[in-house]
Amino acid sequence: MTKTNLPPAEDDPHPEHSRDAPLSIHDLTVAYHRKPVIWDIDLDLPEGKLIAVVGPNGAGKSTLLKACLDLIPRVSGDIRVYGKPYRQQRSLIGYVPQRESVDWDFPVSALEVVTMGVYGSIGWFRPVLRKHRAKAQEALEKVGIGHLAGRQISQLSGGQQQRVFLARALAQEAQLYFMDEPFAAVDAATERAIVALLRELQQQGKTCLVVHHDLATVARYFDHVILLNMRVVAAGPTAEVFHNENLQKTYGGKMPLLEEAGQALRQNLS
Amino acid sequence: MFFGDPILLATFSWEIFREVLFLQEYNTRTVVTSTSLLGISAGMVGSFLLLRKRSLMGDALSHACLPGLVIAFLVLVLFGGTGRNLPILLLGAGATGLFGSAMVLWLRNHTRIKDDAGMGIVLSVFFGAGVVLLNIAQKMPGTRTAGLESFIYGQAAAMMRADFILLSVLAVAITLWCLALKKEFTLLCFDENFARSLGWPVQRLDLFLLLLIAAVTVVGMQAVGLILIIAFLIIPAAAARFWTDNLGRMLFLSAFIGGISGWVGASLSSLLPRLPAGAIVVLVASSIFIFSLLFGSARGIVRRNLDQLRLRRKIGRQHLLRAVYETLEQMSPTPDDPFPRNRPVPLERIVAQRSWTRQDVRKLLRRAEREDHLHEWNERELSLSESGFGEASRITRNHRLWEIFMITHADIAPSHVDRDADSVEHLLSPEMVRELEEKLGLQNIPASPHPLTREVHP
Ligand SMILES: Nc1ncnc2c1ncn2[C@@H]1O[C@H](COP(=O)(O)OP(=O)(O)OP(=O)(O)O)[C@@H](O)[C@H]1O
Numbered sequence: 001m002t003k004t005n006l007p008p009a010e011d012d013p014h015p016e017h018s019r020d021a022p023l024s025i026h027d028l029t030v031a032y033h034r035k036p037v038i039w040d041i042d043l044d045l046p047e048g049k050l051i052a053v054v055g056p057n058g059a060g061k062s063t064l065l066k067a068c069l070d071l072i073p074r075v076s077g078d079i080r081v082y083g084k085p086y087r088q089q090r091s092l093i094g095y096v097p098q099r100e101s102v103d104w105d106f107p108v109s110a111l112e113v114v115t116m117g118v119y120g121s122i123g124w125f126r127p128v129l130r131k132h133r134a135k136a137q138e139a140l141e142k143v144g145i146g147h148l149a150g151r152q153i154s155q156l157s158g159g160q161q162q163r164v165f166l167a168r169a170l171a172q173e174a175q176l177y178f179m180d181e182p183f184a185a186v187d188a189a190t191e192r193a194i195v196a197l198l199r200e201l202q203q204q205g206k207t208c209l210v211v212h213h214d215l216a217t218v219a220r221y222f223d224h225v226i227l228l229n230m231r232v233v234a235a236g237p238t239a240e241v242f243h244n245e246n247l248q249k250t251y252g253g254k255m256p257l258l259e260e261a262g263q264a265l266r267q268n269l270s
Numbered sequence: 271m272f273f274g275d276p277i278l279l280a281t282f283s284w285e286i287f288r289e290v291l292f293l294q295e296y297n298t299r300t301v302v303t304s305t306s307l308l309g310i311s312a313g314m315v316g317s318f319l320l321l322r323k324r325s326l327m328g329d330a331l332s333h334a335c336l337p338g339l340v341i342a343f344l345v346l347v348l349f350g351g352t353g354r355n356l357p358i359l360l361l362g363a364g365a366t367g368l369f370g371s372a373m374v375l376w377l378r379n380h381t382r383i384k385d386d387a388g389m390g391i392v393l394s395v396f397f398g399a400g401v402v403l404l405n406i407a408q409k410m411p412g413t414r415t416a417g418l419e420s421f422i423y424g425q426a427a428a429m430m431r432a433d434f435i436l437l438s439v440l441a442v443a444i445t446l447w448c449l450a451l452k453k454e455f456t457l458l459c460f461d462e463n464f465a466r467s468l469g470w471p472v473q474r475l476d477l478f479l480l481l482l483i484a485a486v487t488v489v490g491m492q493a494v495g496l497i498l499i500i501a502f503l504i505i506p507a508a509a510a511r512f513w514t515d516n517l518g519r520m521l522f523l524s525a526f527i528g529g530i531s532g533w534v535g536a537s538l539s540s541l542l543p544r545l546p547a548g549a550i551v552v553l554v555a556s557s558i559f560i561f562s563l564l565f566g567s568a569r570g571i572v573r574r575n576l577d578q579l580r581l582r583r584k585i586g587r588q589h590l591l592r593a594v595y596e597t598l599e600q601m602s603p604t605p606d607d608p609f610p611r612n613r614p615v616p617l618e619r620i621v622a623q624r625s626w627t628r629q630d631v632r633k634l635l636r637r638a639e640r641e642d643h644l645h646e647w648n649e650r651e652l653s654l655s656e657s658g659f660g661e662a663s664r665i666t667r668n669h670r671l672w673e674i675f676m677i678t679h680a681d682i683a684p685s686h687v688d689r690d691a692d693s694v695e696h697l698l699s700p701e702m703v704r705e706l707e708e709k710l711g712l713q714n715i716p717a718s719p720h721p722l723t724r725e726v727h728p
């Protein structure tokens with residue numbers, strides 16, 4: 001948080017924005033109450049990749065996602081999805097919010113939550129039909145909790161709730177997914193399941209932008225990484241940008257543990 | 271309570287009550303019908319209000335109706351009328367009501383004032399202004415403001431025929447809108463951001479919900495009064511929540527509770543015209559709420575405690591029978607007789623099996639005796655009856671199958687295991703059970719000591 005005014009990296013001044021990138025962010029700045037939280041974000045996401053967003057708490061990762069999804073107003077900036085303005089492309093977008101963002105005591109079942117993923121395609125005033133529920137059920141099966149479809153959502157464990165959110169995003173049948181910490185508080189088995197799912201999405205040519213906290217697994221799970229701390233410290237293929245120096249720039253120098261983690265990772269990569 | 275009041279009691283007779291309740295008189299029929307319709311619409315909208323966690327907002331809105339009501343009245347009087355034009359009065363009330371809730375939203379979005387503080391401010395400022403205006407109106411020469419006061423506490427009987435049609439149509443329209451937008455409101459209440467990411471005009475939807483709440487408030491102003499209308503919005507929904515975990519069912523139940531409260535409340539209040547109608551309607555709704563709180567099948571207190579007591583007993587019985595069976599196993603390990611036989615067991619050994627006191631075991635034994643699981647018992651030893659022995663071996667087998675299952679299928683176990691289930695077969699497929707039994711084969715428990723029936727023990 002101390003070094004917010006670093007000069008831009010040399011290879012980054014004004015990248016050509018590709019026309020058909022799944023997501024291209026140009027010059028994005030977002031503020032809460034006059035205090036800018038993320039500045040001058042310039043990004044092009046490559047198609048068909050799993051992309052991690054990493055950075056310390058309060059770095060603005062959730063804010064970046066929300067700004068892309070038009071959930072919070074932007075001070076400046078332009079966001080294009082597959083070359084067109086965001087608003088025209090909503091049907092191509094899937095969203096997995098942070099699990100804490102909703103009240104899990106709400107009187108709906110897991111299946112009903114997943115059905116919300118197809119609400120966009122049902123249309124206003126129209127009721128939910130059997131075929132929509134069948135689609136939702138299919139998505140639930142895919143994340144491995146088909147047998148819990150009828151459960152009220154407060155009676156699910158944290159990991160199961162996370163899977164419900166993933167299933168809802170699957171039901172959206174999107175091209176570009178935004179996921180805010182899908183790996184938070186899940187056990188190893190669920191983590192494996194989620195990773196397998198991400199890989200499957202990738203094989204179908206979809207792009208996933210995933211906020212991720214566990215630095216130790218970034219290299220294993222993701223092809224690309226965006227290091228974020230109020231600005232983009234570095235972005236690119238994991239092998240190229242996920243190294244100690246950049247991590248230091250992202251997390252600050254005061255974290256010796258992190259240094260070790262970075263070194264371990266570098267060895268992993270080479 | 272009003273039943274104790276001798277003066278009130280004198281006016282109360284079952285004859286009249288029946289007449290009123292079954293709508294035998296035209297005037298009460300209109301009043302009761304429109305209050306019931308109001309109750310239905312309040313129950314519907316109130317469910318969404320509750321789930322959107324905007325209960326206080328509803329309160330601010332209804333209190334903010336007062337100044338608009340009085341202003342509309344004053345305007346009517348200034349233009350030479352009597353001030354008895356219901357549509358205009360309601361429009362005025364709704365206008366300031368909505369303005370008040372818009373203020374709350376504005377305060378939240380543009381200042382650092384928290385929601386609850388914002389609502390408190392708006393509620394008191396608007397209501398205060400309303401009271402001042404009402405005072406002014408009362409002091410103006412030649413105006414009769416008596417009708418206005420009935421809007422504060424509710425006076426169902428004051429309703430006129432033209433009003434009846436207007437109010438009923440409005441109530442039905444509100445209900446239909448809620449049904450038409452059920453899916454949209456559900457998502458709005460559950461996950462606003464997700465709705466926004468779908469491109470839904472969340473803000474407008476939110477405003478429309480507020481509009482429906484304002485509509486219920488003004489429709490209910492005459493029957494229930496603007497101070498208590500919030501109770502009519504929230505209580506049926508809160509009561510319904512105790513009966514179900516399903517939003518669709520909750521909506522209908524809430525509408526039903528609202529409707530019944532309106533019906534019974536309006537009937538009672540036309541019998542007891544000196545009591546404020548709003549209070550009676552709300553008291554009826556509250557009685558239903560308290561009943562639901564206690565006996566509701568999804569979250570009621572009594573139900574929950576009963577379930578727990580039942581479970582504790584069942585598990586106690588299972589523990590006792592398994593302890594006996596396992597003791598029997600330890601007592602008969604002869605090679606030529608691998609299966610335990612039913613015979614007397616020293617009480618001491620049962621007590622030692624678990625962290626039980628003698629007292630606990632005695633209690634369990636007394637219950638087992640009532641269930642015919644014991645042949646006989648005294649302070650030194652006990653023996654199982656035939657059915658007790660069968661049950662004990664079944665329970666032990668069940669228990670071991672679950673244990674094996676959890677070890678061999680740890681990955682899927684947590685969501686499939688139900689260890690207090692009466693039989694594994696109820697939850698696992700026959701193939702799975704056979705597989706587990708094979709794994710269990712080496713132990714000295716018969717695969718199926720008695721023919722397994724699916725009968726559930728009470
Ligand atoms: N609604 C809000 N109003 C004001 N400030 C906010 C709001 N939401 C976030 N912030 C601030 O914006 C900054 C970025 O928050 P954000 O939630 O994007 O961080 P994050 O990177 O997702 O952190 P975490 O890892 O803890 O989830 C933080 O400093 C936070 O205090």
Ligand SMILES: [Mg+2]
Nearest residue numbers: 061062063098
């Ligand atoms: Mg976050």
